[in-house]
Amino acid sequence: MNYINLLDELKQRNLIFHITNEDLLKKKIKNNFISLYCGFDPTADSLHIGHLLPLITLKRFQIAGHTPIVLIGGATSLIGDPSFKSKERLLNLTNNIKIWTGKIIKQISSFLNFHCGSNSAVILNNKEWFEKMNILSFLRDIGKHFSINTMINREAVKQRIQRLDQGISFTEFSYNLLQAYDFFILNKKKEVSLQIGGSDQWGNISAGMHLINRISRKSVYGLTLPLLTQSNGMKFGKTESGTIWLDPQKTTPYKFYQFWNNIEDIYVYDFLRLFTFLNCNEIQIREKNKYKNNQIIHDKLFLSKYMTQLVHGKKNLSAAERITNILFLKNINKIKKSDFQQLKKDGIPSIEVYKIKDLQEALVLCSLAQSRTQAKNMIISNSISINSNKITNKNYIFCDNDKIFCEFTLLSRGKKHHCLIHWK
Template identity: 85%
Template structure:
């Protein structure tokens, strides 16, 4: 079977935070094709980059012949996972959750193979079984296997209990049992023997393993992935301007591309291991040579292209590259109207105007200069460009041929400060 040493590969890629019965799990996946699952609660209408790691890890298992199951938490999202949250989630309604479930399911379908003959991926919704459950039966048959003492001592719960301003409701406290029951049902009906998730899910995964062992007397496994934290202490995927979503309408492909392009140098090779399918030996060699011939710049470029293509496809990657080339390499001839429309959305700052007196006024309106005097000095000092063309006339006024597609003008100060003027 073509899946030997998969656990060892995951370790080489720094993909394992916790793992249970490692030797038994390795032996199991070396000799059998298993089913594994990861859960995603639809608490928004899109996944974000923080969800990529478990999705790509499911893909790694599928490529080795194992069957990945994605569990959408249509029921558990109504409760809310308290794991390491500072305060209780805002509860959402069924109809909103159903809409979000459909959108997220479509996003997930791009990452896994749902059509292969032997081990096609499956998407399930835990609402299917929780809708039919009887509360008394659940408390009697499932709840009796859990000690409140143990649940209270879980780190995620202890942190909330210590907060006098927040605490934890019984609603969120019960989440641990619900996710454990998910694992139990999937093991019973789909023979799932492994659950994966972020390291903040360790308590929930352990609870599921405990429940299966108590009721079914079966050996199952848990594996958690590292939570990625940036040097500023913020979770990976969060920026000053907000979350980096997978939905192109919430985070444009250009902005998504730039997110990866601008990651810290210290993360480049770890991210190549975590997110790509490049061989680990090749990544190690690249890292050794990272300061030779701009290798680290090339590798960061490879990562941004790879991730944008993975999430948004070839066409959107090309658009993101065109926009980048225009803004940073000054190749205005390749611009398309759709690129400028994308830029207007959230690529760079933009303003809408009917008319502008002159270039000095435009610089002030675009917040590229604080005053007309400063704007004049910038023009004279050769730091201002219109559509990548340098302007040195301090009294310059806009011409119709400077309106791209009769609607857009790209105004730049230096190499990194831009504003898109949209002419109404």
């Protein structure tokens, strides 16, 4: 990507929600390589896919020659950002934040290049400067530059103040100043001139720009990215079964792969623009032909593969594809033992048994049938499979050949209903 037209490209990809002094910023990055930053508070032991957009955007800037700085909020995570939160966050323990920080740094490290010379990515922690500051210095040197009138009129704060059942504590109210100070310190020490973040961070980013202008008399810039929501209004990355995490122990690669594979069709080409490095013109051509030869299905599959490999690597993508082939394409010959273990973990219904009398009993135990009579009718009607092989014998009894790796049997009713039997 050519750094000369980087902002134009971000616009084409619908990546810009807010931007300050666009013409000046465009001129600045045309003539110079800049340093920019994005902050991540370790409020859990993993990032989720809502964090992917800022990480990938940092990567776009780095590819264009700019220096990305990741700021871990070791201090601010002790406070909690109230931006558009309906209620007060639970305060996290210091030791938990320390552990979570290590895990999140490891995840972030796979997205950016930390060994590419002059624009190598940098990770910092705001705990470094907040630990050295006392409350009197902060209130005297930083607090005096902020008007309470302005702060309480920020939309995110106003929403909480108007809710008498929740309100907002002074702890969370002070978060805006802390993030502003982060921008000030990074501008002073690392010459950071641009902060990026989600659109809910606009108030915090603006506060940092204000502080730098008041103290240093410098012009800096802010750019926010769209917060993605689904058609039901739910935040992108969260489903009825929970958040889609980047940690494979919390959301396995197969489940991650299926999340992208099951997105609504209306999002496919928007997501190709937002999350991938495919050329915008190519995406436009694909979108124009989306109903020809099932193009949209191929593009959704491309997105699923691309995102899974980006986050989990080739090996885990292969595992996710194998499991998908097993469940949907009935290709069970290529399955590995680890795939069965992942399949069991992924929310596919499973049972552990020592002995089962016959197939009818198994169908009832697996909740694929409500009674033995219903199970028998299902078998006779040719809708039951064991390890992708149709079974029509209503009195079928399991044998050793049904136990893959002497441990697992995949029992299926039709194409969409499965249960994994784990023989003990």
